[in-house]
Amino acid sequence: MSTANLNADDDQIIAATENWLEKAVIGLNLCPFAKAVHVKKQVRYVVSSATTPEALLEQLMNELQLLSDTDAEKVDTTLLIHPFVLEDFLDFNEFLDVADAAVEDMQLDGELQIASFHPQYQFADTDVNDITNYTNRAPYPILQLLREESIDRAVEAFPEAEEIFEKNIETMEKLGYDGWDALDVGPAK
Numbered sequence: 001m002s003t004a005n006l007n008a009d010d011d012q013i014i015a016a017t018e019n020w021l022e023k024a025v026i027g028l029n030l031c032p033f034a035k036a037v038h039v040k041k042q043v044r045y046v047v048s049s050a051t052t053p054e055a056l057l058e059q060l061m062n063e064l065q066l067l068s069d070t071d072a073e074k075v076d077t078t079l080l081i082h083p084f085v086l087e088d089f090l091d092f093n094e095f096l097d098v099a100d101a102a103v104e105d106m107q108l109d110g111e112l113q114i115a116s117f118h119p120q121y122q123f124a125d126t127d128v129n130d131i132t133n134y135t136n137r138a139p140y141p142i143l144q145l146l147r148e149e150s151i152d153r154a155v156e157a158f159p160e161a162e163e164i165f166e167k168n169i170e171t172m173e174k175l176g177y178d179g180w181d182a183l184d185v186g187p188a189k
Contacts, residue, residue, distance in 0.1 A: 010047040016139045017045060017081055020185040027183070028175070030135050030168050033154035042076035050085045053095055060143060061102050067145050068108055078145040086141050089120035099143060113151070115144040119187040131177060135168045139186035 021043075026035045037043055046063060050056040060080060067078050086092040099114050117138035122128055155161040172180075 013047045013081055013083055013140060014045045016186070017079060017142070020139050021079075023183045024185045028171055030171070032158050032164065033151075037076045037150075040076075042072070042074070044075045044078040046078060046080050048080060048082040048085070050082055052085060053091075053098070056082050056085050056095070057098060057102060060099055061106060063145060064103060064106055064108055064112055067112060067147070072147055072150060076147060076150050080143040080145065081140050082143070083140040087119075089118050089122060092116070092118050092141050111148055113146050113148055115146055117142040117144065131172045131175070131180070132169045134172055134180055137187050
């Protein structure tokens, strides 16, 4: 557990996450759907104080239920930021199976899904320092709870949605490590 995170209060953690969202995710257009929910203030930011995967799972399940029970006009997506648990990417990656199982167990599959971001994010078959990994690198580990209905609407509005991943790779390769570091949004190389 990093001591820097232990001293950061929730407001600082949320501010760093919003900075990353605005400058990297929206600013680089890594997710063309993010701007609308951000502008409409439909993103719920939750900082978890969990220090064990079990405590995080419990909070994740509470947040899944809350999102399911809340009108999308109020909260369209939730960013569950967990700076004190699953700091190692391999542990985080293994937890994603548990998180997906929770969605299924709660009978929310087809309604909600989970996207993932982490300071050490690494796609399969890439080098740990490959710049393309930075599309999913955030200042803290984050589980994003998404409404499938919102994803479907966004994909309809953006017919080339399947090209987003390739475009993001191209964007990151053009930006490079110096460009990423200049954004000042989180983990540096």
